[in-house]
Amino acid sequence: MRVQLVSHPSGDELPLLLDATGLPIPEPNEWTISRRASSPATLTRQLRELIPFLEWCAQHQIDPWHRVEQGLGFTEAELVGSLAEVLRVPRRGGSRAVTPAVFNSRVETTASYLNWIARCVLASISSDEKVCRRVERVKGLTAAALASVLMNEPLSAASARALSSDQQSAFLSMLDPEIDGHGASPELRSRNQVIGMTLMSCGLRSGEFLLLKVSDIKFGAIPSLEVVRRPPDPQDVRRPRPRVKRQGRVLPLDPSLARALNNYIMRDREVLAMRSSIDSPYLILSDEGEPLSRARLNALFVEFRSRLPGMLPEDFSPHSLRHTFSCEIEKGLAEAGFSEEKRASALALMRGDTSLASQDVYLQRETERRAHKALSDYQARTLASAVRSRE
Template identity: 40%
Template sequence: MRVEIITLENGEQLPLLVDADGLPVPSANEWLLTRRDRAANTLTRNLSELIPLFGWLERQQFDLWERISSGKGFTEAEIRGSLLEYLRRARNRRSVHRLSVAPDTYNKRLDTIADFLKSMFYTCLSHLPTDDNKYDRIQANLDMMLSWFSSGRMSPEPAKRTAKGLETDERDYLLRCLDPSKKGYDSYGKRMSRKTEASSESYEVSQALRHRNYVMTVLMLFCGLRRGELLSLRVDDVVTGSAIPQVNVIRRPPDPHDARQPRPQVKRLSRVLPIAPYWARPIDEYITEWRDVLLARSGNDTDYLMLARSGRPISLSQVDKIYRRIRDAHSDNLPSHLSPHALRHTFSQNVFTDLKAAGLTEEQVRRQVALLRGDASEASQDEYLRNEVAKQASSQLLRYQNSLSESFKDVPF
């Protein structure tokens, strides 16, 4: 069983769940169509989270619709003792070092499957008259099953690191090692080989990629762009010639000519983000000089801003790979969690801290950070509030420990 993505004539991507024979799974795909307002990537993840359920049903030789419509339903032993245990298992059989999934992954499976089963139960109930003898049994089994799912949730893993972003010295080092004004370095900030430097074509492409990686880093660090927003940018979305340079993050209809899988998307609100002239200059240089070097390597024209070595629009997986390569090349100075998400988190955390230091109330800070990030809900800023509180608590603890150490300075050991 797997998820396949089809592209409709209007460019919209629609994931479908298919069985081992390549045939669509009707119940799962009908349920998916009720959630078409969600992003294609989210729908793809939802279908992937349903695969363990159908694997369990096949293994137990259960007919899901027959179990629901007959009023027999499911017992506590079947749900809590069998299904929930099955959902904890990792699906990747090639991975022998981890047999179970992380609590967050398990909880997401649980929530998606609960929503799917609830829909199945409601569909069955809608076809029955309220005085049918099976109606109350089906409703009661649904209520019990949802309570078993709720009680079966796992506690999240403790955070291994309070901050998911970069420290100031890590951020500065990243910008220095990618700085395209430094000659003789490749796109990952490593010294170039003599062979590459000797080849004018290889050197030119390497420098174009170096400028691109620097611009990607600047846009995520100082504008807080998500990967999908960054890779959805068109050249015209970046205005560098005005008095106040700006980046326009725009939600557009699906692009039928975008062949990337999965397709980058702007899933949050559109917004206009100003960018300081100092950081706008390298962006303008990439657009006017170096982007054409990459574009010339492709037989097709495109107006997407970020291009791969091939000259085609860069994909989400390629961006992740770039930052893994940068991280590996500078493992002594850059953290192991360096990623596009870490750059965006650094932006959010720094803006949150600066706004608090400027004297804004907590409510004002939450509203402004949500606006800059394109979030419709201010509740998503709670994570940065927790990080700020954790930093203050850690600083206070160190001050407390240092104050106590003063009393022991003259005590011999």
């Protein structure tokens, strides 16, 4: 099985799951179509996470739709014993199991797919109460069994890539356009500085950042940056095409960032734009004057890391700056006395998230930071007398 991304003339993109002969597999693709509000990248990832379950079904000659429709469901041994072990194994082989995060994503995607099947079955037999109760029972038991195999993840894993204060200072200092080394020309150094400053201070996703247009930067009494959800642009030839995945929002800009953006737009971006025959509305351009792609952005961050050997984390990426933004904002909100609920709401607003649950990792990081500080203070007080007695 493999996933293929199909581009439509309208600019929309939709992944399809194909079997070994290259033909679409109906039910998983219908499930994908029902979730088209998600980004193509998310749908592609979910289809890939579903493949181990579908291969397990094929190996054991199990038709999940028939199992749900007939009220047969799955046994505990099938889900907790057999399927769970399959979901722990990398698809490309290897002796090590997948990470807890990957395993949990596979389990949750499988549960979502089976829940969708149950909803479809219930919609088609809504007049038969006896059958409906049987399907509801299968739905509940299946969800409970899959939930029981979820693994605990390290609470700080998602925020571990956030930069420390020293790393932030070193990174921003390295991007000074007056310093040679991180760009072949003054206009590229100016662009690189805008990239680093904007991603770190606004917490944008890569797709949101790459889709910014010049018109989204507002200069005035209160400079601001607007993240806008727009229809797919058929003229955008970047693959994968960037996309605003969640909520649009307006973020105020610090005067220093506004000045850097203004200088880049009015002077340096014009130089880059002249290198291409295409008049692009997008804010960030490549060396050739075309809209910067996600691959080129990631490659740029690899170059940044090489300029500061040993200073930046090995997995340093644009998303590291989003984590940094989130952790620093959470820290500021906590120190300002915001309650946990209000901090989660504020973070979701500034990050453009639709779920408050996705803020939990940053709330937990701040709790851990305060706990470690309390521990350090306690150890210093406790051990101070022992140090004095030796003196």
